[in-house]
Amino acid sequence: MSVVTASGKPGSAQKPVNALPSKEGALFKGALKFFEFKQYKKGLKAVDQILKKVPDHGETLALKGLFLANLDKKEEGFELVKKGLAKDLRSQTSWHIYGLLHRAEKNYEEAMKCYANALRIEKQDNMQILRDLALLQAHIRNFEGFSETQTHLLTLKPANRQFWLSLAAAYHLLQNYELAERVVTSYVDTLKSGPEATPEFELSEMLMYRNMIIEESGDLERALKDLDGIKAKVVDKLAWSEAKARILFKATRLDDAADVYTELLSINPEAKAYWEGLESSKGLQADSSDEQRAQLVELYQSFSAKLPRGHLVKLIPLTYAPVSDSFRSELDRYLTIAFRKGVPSVFVSLRPLYAAKRTVSEDDPSRAKEKIIQELVEGYRTNLKKSNKFSAEEQAEQLPDPSTALLWVNYFLALHYDHLRNLTKALEHIDEAIASSPTIVELTMTKARIYKHAGSYETASKTMSEARSLDLQDRFINSKAAKYFLRNDEVAEAAKTVGLFTKPDTDPVQDLIEMQCLWFATESAKSWIRQNKPGQALKRFHQIEKHFTEFYDDQFDFHGYSARKTTVRTYVEMLRWEDKLRNHKYFFDAAVVAVELYLSLHEHPELKKALPETNGIGELSEADKKKAAKKARKQELKAAEEKVEQKKGKNDDKKKVIDDDPDGEKLVNAPDLLLEATKFVKSLQELSPNRIESQALAAHVYIRRKKYILALRSIRKGLEIDPQDPSLLRATIRFSKDFQTDRETLNPVARELLLEEVESVLGSNWGNSSARIASFLGNNSDSIPHVFAGAQALVSVDPASKADAIAKILSVLERQGARSSFETVASVYDALRSPLRTDVDLTDSAAAQRVLEMGKGWFPLSGLFGGDN
Numbered sequence: 001m002s003v004v005t006a007s008g009k010p011g012s013a014q015k016p017v018n019a020l021p022s023k024e025g026a027l028f029k030g031a032l033k034f035f036e037f038k039q040y041k042k043g044l045k046a047v048d049q050i051l052k053k054v055p056d057h058g059e060t061l062a063l064k065g066l067f068l069a070n071l072d073k074k075e076e077g078f079e080l081v082k083k084g085l086a087k088d089l090r091s092q093t094s095w096h097i098y099g100l101l102h103r104a105e106k107n108y109e110e111a112m113k114c115y116a117n118a119l120r121i122e123k124q125d126n127m128q129i130l131r132d133l134a135l136l137q138a139h140i141r142n143f144e145g146f147s148e149t150q151t152h153l154l155t156l157k158p159a160n161r162q163f164w165l166s167l168a169a170a171y172h173l174l175q176n177y178e179l180a181e182r183v184v185t186s187y188v189d190t191l192k193s194g195p196e197a198t199p200e201f202e203l204s205e206m207l208m209y210r211n212m213i214i215e216e217s218g219d220l221e222r223a224l225k226d227l228d229g230i231k232a233k234v235v236d237k238l239a240w241s242e243a244k245a246r247i248l249f250k251a252t253r254l255d256d257a258a259d260v261y262t263e264l265l266s267i268n269p270e271a272k273a274y275w276e277g278l279e280s281s282k283g284l285q286a287d288s289s290d291e292q293r294a295q296l297v298e299l300y301q302s303f304s305a306k307l308p309r310g311h312l313v314k315l316i317p318l319t320y321a322p323v324s325d326s327f328r329s330e331l332d333r334y335l336t337i338a339f340r341k342g343v344p345s346v347f348v349s350l351r352p353l354y355a356a357k358r359t360v361s362e363d364d365p366s367r368a369k370e371k372i373i374q375e376l377v378e379g380y381r382t383n384l385k386k387s388n389k390f391s392a393e394e395q396a397e398q399l400p401d402p403s404t405a406l407l408w409v410n411y412f413l414a415l416h417y418d419h420l421r422n423l424t425k426a427l428e429h430i431d432e433a434i435a436s437s438p439t440i441v442e443l444t445m446t447k448a449r450i451y452k453h454a455g456s457y458e459t460a461s462k463t464m465s466e467a468r469s470l471d472l473q474d475r476f477i478n479s480k481a482a483k484y485f486l487r488n489d490e491v492a493e494a495a496k497t498v499g500l501f502t503k504p505d506t507d508p509v510q511d512l513i514e515m516q517c518l519w520f521a522t523e524s525a526k527s528w529i530r531q532n533k534p535g536q537a538l539k540r541f542h543q544i545e546k547h548f549t550e551f552y553d554d555q556f557d558f559h560g561y562s563a564r565k566t567t568v569r570t571y572v573e574m575l576r577w578e579d580k581l582r583n584h585k586y587f588f589d590a591a592v593v594a595v596e597l598y599l600s601l602h603e604h605p606e607l608k609k610a611l612p613e614t615n616g617i618g619e620l621s622e623a624d625k626k627k628a629a630k631k632a633r634k635q636e637l638k639a640a641e642e643k644v645e646q647k648k649g650k651n652d653d654k655k656k657v658i659d660d661d662p663d664g665e666k667l668v669n670a671p672d673l674l675l676e677a678t679k680f681v682k683s684l685q686e687l688s689p690n691r692i693e694s695q696a697l698a699a700h701v702y703i704r705r706k707k708y709i710l711a712l713r714s715i716r717k718g719l720e721i722d723p724q725d726p727s728l729l730r731a732t733i734r735f736s737k738d739f740q741t742d743r744e745t746l747n748p749v750a751r752e753l754l755l756e757e758v759e760s761v762l763g764s765n766w767g768n769s770s771a772r773i774a775s776f777l778g779n780n781s782d783s784i785p786h787v788f789a790g791a792q793a794l795v796s797v798d799p800a801s802k803a804d805a806i807a808k809i810l811s812v813l814e815r816q817g818a819r820s821s822f823e824t825v826a827s828v829y830d831a832l833r834s835p836l837r838t839d840v841d842l843t844d845s846a847a848a849q850r851v852l853e854m855g856k857g858w859f860p861l862s863g864l865f866g867g868d869n
Contacts, residue, residue, distance in 0.1 A: 020057060024050045031063055040070045058087030062094040069101055077101065092118045096129055103132075106553065108140050125156055131560070134166065138559040141579070146170045161187070165563040168209070169572060177217035184210040202566045204235040209569045211243065220251040238267070249281055257281040265303070269310040286320050296320040311349075319352045323368045331369075332376055336390050339380065339405050339412070344442055346408075347415040358421060359782065359819045374416060380409050407436050414446055421819065423454045423861065441470045441477055448484060455822035455862030457488040468497070475501050479519070486523040489531055494524070516547040518586040526593065534597060534607055535664025541594035542667065545680070548587050552578055583687040591680040595697045598677035601668065602704060604836050608668050677701050685714070692722045699731035708739055708746075708754055716761045726789030729776050730839060732762065733769045733793040740767060769797045777808065784824050787812040788831070795840045806832070806847045813851060818858050825855055826864055 020028055027046050034043030047064040050057065062084030069077030081101055085094045099114030115133040119126065130153050137146035147170035154163040164187040171180035188206050207230040214223040224247055227240065234240045241264055248257035258281035264274045279285075284296050300317035307313045314334055321327045338346040350373065355366040362371075380390050388400040414430035417423070430447045437443065444467035451460035461484040468474075468481040478501055485494035498520065499508030512520045525540035555578050562571035581587070601607055661667070670676050681701050684694035695718035702711035715735060718728040739758070743751055758766050765771065773793045780786030791805035809828060817825055832848040835841040855865030 020050065020054060020060075024053055024057075024060075028060060028063070031060075031067075035063070035066065038070075040067045043067045044071070056087055058084040059091050059093045059097075060084070061087060062091070062097040066097050066100060069104065074105075090121055092121045092126065092129070095121070096132070099129075099132065103136065108136055112136050112140075127153070127156065130156075135556065135559045138166075138170075138575075139556055141173075141575075143170050143173045147174060161566075162560065162563040165206075165566065165568050166559075168213075169563070169568050172213055172216075172572060173575065175216075177213050180213050181210060181217070184213065200233075201235050203233055205566045205569065207233055208236065208239060208243070212569055212572075215243070215247055215250075220247055223247050224251065238264075241267075245277055245281075249277065254281045254283065265307070269303075269307045270312055272312060275312060275316060290322065293320045293322070315349055318350070318369075323372065327369075328372055328376070331372065335373075335376060335380070339390070339408050340402055342402070342404050342408050344408070344411065347412050347419075351419075354419065358419075359816050370416075370420075377409055377413055377416065381406065381413065384409060404437075407433050407440075410436075411443060411446065414450065418446070418450050418453060421453065421821070423450055423859075426450045439470060441467050441474070444470065445477065445480065448480075451861060452484065452487065453822060455826065455859045455864055457484075458863060459861070461485050461488040461490060461493075465497070472500075483519065483523050486520075486527045489527045491524060491527055494520075513543055516550065518544060518547060518590075521547075522586060522590050522593075525590070529593070529597060532607065533663070534601055535661075535668040537597060537664070538594070538667040539661070539664040541590050541597075541680075544587065544590040548582055548584070552581055580687055582683045588684065588688055588691065588693075591684050592693050592697060595677045595680050595684075595701065598673050598680075599697075599700055599704070600836070602673050602677075603839065607836060674701055674705050678705070689717065690721060692718055692725045692728065695721060696725055696727035696731055699728070699735065703731065703735050703738055706738075706742065708735070708742075709750070709757070711735055712754065712757055712761055719761065724776065724780055724786065726785050729773070729786075729789050730793050730796075733773065733796060734839070736762070736766060736769050737796065769793070773797065782812065782816055784809075784812050784816055784820055784828065788828055792838065792840050792842065795842060799840075802842070802844075806842065806844050809842075810847060810850055813854060817854055820858075822859050822862060825851070825858065826862075829855060829864070 019025070027050050031043045031046040031050075034040070034046060044064065044067040047060050047067065050060045051064065054060065062081045065077040065080030065082075065084065067077070068074075068080060078101060081094070081098050085091070085098060088094060095114050095118035099111040099118065102108075102111035102114060112133065115129050115136070118129050119133070130149055134146055134149040134153065137143070137149060147167060150163055150167040150170050154160070154167055157163060164183060168180050168183040168187070171177075171183060184206060188203070188210065191203050191206070211223055211226050211230065214226055224244070227244055227247065231240060241260060245257050245260035245264060248254075248260060258278055261274050261278040261281055264271070265278065268274065279296065279299070282295075282299060284292050284299065286293055286296060297317045297320050300313055300320075303310070303313050314330075318327070318331055318334065321330065335346065338349075353369040353373065355364065355370060357366075360366060383389055383392050384401065384406040386392075388403075390401055390405070410429045410433035414426045414433065417426035417429065427447070427450055430443060430450060434440075434443045434447065444463060448460045448464035448467060451457075451463055454460075461481075464477075464481045464484040468477045471477055478497060482494040482498040485491075485497060495508045498512065502508045502511040502515075509520075509524075521540045521544050525537040525544075528534070528537035528540065555574065558571060558574065562568060562574075582591075667676075678701055681694075681698045684691070685698050688694045695714045699711045699714040699718060702708070702714060711731075712735065715728065715732055718725065718731070722728065739754070743754075746754070762772075773790055776793075777787060777790040780790070787808055791809050794801050794805045794808075809832075813825065813828065829848060829851045831838050831842050832844055832851060835843055852865055855862065859865050
């Protein structure tokens with residue numbers, strides 16, 4: 001961003017108060033150019049020449065500070081700018097420079113104050129400062145100020161297109177639709193029609209933007225009329241049709257909306273959003289009644305002839321169709337076509353047909369379709385092996401099916417049984433597929449995934465590394481191999497693997513941080529937690545938080561760019577997306593685990609130091625201790641080798657990144673861990689308020705901080721979302737217990753208010769935690785996570801009930817463990833062996849031994865339960 005001199009706008013006759021001699025004045029202008037082109041070292045030499053002649057010139061001192069700050073000498077730069085201001089407090093340029101420094105440090109409020117001071121010094125007609133002020137106002141969502149500044153700019157430069165569009169966007173974002181529409185209309189009226197004056201796309205974009213404003217104002221009939229009127233001038237015909245379908249649906253003109261969605265499907269029959277729009281326009285809902293589901297099937301069948309090559313038109317009705325002979329025949333046709341073509345993604349396509357929960361019994365109606373899938377595909381396998389045909393009823397003279405059909409049938413069955421957690425059969429099928437075609441990468445990747453689900457992380461990482469060796473040029477499989485190494489806590493090997501695709505002669509991890517690689521940061525953080533290195537984990541979580549802050553700040557340049565390029569519709573959508581940025585899956589997952597880690601560190605301060613003897617999971621068997629020690633030695637050797645290689649390949653000319661807290665000790669030993677957790681909690685509650693994890697974790701944090709009003713609000717919201725959530729139950733019980741303990745020490749007014757709210761949220765019998773736990777366990781007796789949470793809550797209320805609580809855990813494991821994931825069973829096993837990272841102590845060696853015996857049967861490949869890992 002350019003910096004202007006104190007003389008104001010170009011051509012001003014006003015002379016600066018502290019003017020430079022002509023030679024130095026020319027040098028000063030040249031230095032400003034160097035700043036614009038980011039040639040900071042050249043600019044620094046230029047201002048040093050000026051200061052030799054005029055050492056007390058305030059604006060030059062300020063400009064030198066700006067150059068120094070951009071050359072990583074921020075403290076010295078700020079001091080020089082302040083010194084320059086002290087020399088000439090009436091300098092508009094110095095105040096502008098000070099604002100630029102604050103903006104670079106993301107001190108947006110301070111930057112705006114500096115710009116305001118600069119504008120007060122002279123007439124408020126300095127275009128550059130006004131532009132910079134407008135950008136800041138848009139960035140911090142001060143749309144009222146943004147509209148005022150854009151109005152001022154427009155009065156100074158009424159012919160500037162950028163100011164017109166920015167003003168329209170400001171009014172639009174303020175929901176002042178009438179003024180926004182008037183501004184756009186006034187601007188459109190100035191555009192001449194015809195290719196000789198106005199690019200067609202510019203006029204098209206402005207007309208579509210105006211229609212967007214009318215639509216959002218709620219005047220749908222006028223929006224439709226406007227849309228019809230601008231059709232001939234709109235270049236983006238697809239966007240026009242999508243807008244018409246959307247507005248017609250909002251206006252409840254459902255038949256007309258269905259007609260437009262039908263036209264859109266003729267253009268792109270694989271757009272699921274169009275099918276969903278058509279379903280809604282027809283008033284059909286899949287989760288309502290059998291009659292409606294039958295109508296949905298008829299709807300899709302009516303399109304089958306029109307779209308013979310369509311994929312979704314054949315797939316979607318399978319999810320709606322009832323289990324019957326016709327369903328079987330349609331599924332048979334779909335599968336045989338896919339296997340003949342060798343479509344690897346057929347299982348992913350059919351996932352919606354499977355039961356939502358694997359833990360339901362085999363006789364449950366929700367599993368009927370997956371049983372038909374299994375019967376059909378197992379039949380294909382038998383017939384292909386016997387006669388090289390999918391069906392035994394096929395004519396003898398029919399040509400045999402492709403030789404690869406059996407390969408893809410085995411691949412599908414491996415994925416099918418892996419999904420059902422019948423891992424032994426899954427391995428049989430994937431091994432058979434690999435034996436026939438050992439060079440297909442997807443097959444070996446699937447084998448690694450099966451081992452991962454079996455809890456055999458070491459074998460899984462080795463297998464995924466073998467898959468990587470089949471295609472050394474593929475970045476995706478390289479990343480998958482690195483992720484599996486992290487799952488096996490081989491951090492050094494993961495860095496080495498992913499380093500094959502990072503910059504040469506640099507630390508791979510540092511390069512990934514610079515590239516804002518979120519998956520690596522998340523997986524490595526979880527690995528550090530498992531290795532009892534919480535400082536390293538917290539470093540990664542805070543890096544993720546920093547990445548999302550940078551994502552948000554990256555929008556800064558688009559505040560001006562979008563208006564210049566006439567992409568205002570996209571700009572408005574971008575701002576709305578940025579405002580919800582932190583509800584992204586990567587941030588949400590990282591924030592949840594970070595808060596859980598902070599809570600664990602608060603509950604168990606001993607976790608702040610690594611526990612190498614037990615590897616952080618309590619008392620281990622002698623065999624487990626030997627495995628852990630062997631694994632630790634292996635990692636230490638790899639880490640040492642990595643350091644040697646990095647030293648050999650180090651490029652001394654490159655800028656070194658200095659980490660003043662390499663092990664995260666400062667983060668682990670923060671004065672108030674719960675306060676640090678609250679920072680993540682606030683983001684979760686603000687941007688993911690309807691996720692149960694956000695409210696449950698917030699309640700846990702606020703209870704421990706004795707902020708009972710905030711905790712109760714989180715519990716209330718959590719109960720509205722999912723009253724049967726395990727973590728929320730533990731928070732509710734902890735709240736009742738702690739509030740009863742502390743109620744007499746609270747302010748009387750706050751206490752009375754809280755008592756009223758507690759009864760409103762938890763009922764008049766809120767103090768009877770035992771009854772609440774019993775009801776919870778009764779409602780969720782077949783869920784391992786729920787029974788485990790209920791057992792924890794039971795012991796927290798009555799420590800003498802530990803034996804009963806453990807009995808409940810063992811009972812549900814015996815019934816549901818075989819159908820559960822390895823991670824679920826392993827978490828219970830660890831809790832029975834160690835009190836770390838749990839609210840209450842549930843350790844019991846006999847119970848742990850019983851789970852170990854059951855786990856050997858369910859997960860025979862797992863190292864945790866005595867496998868070969």
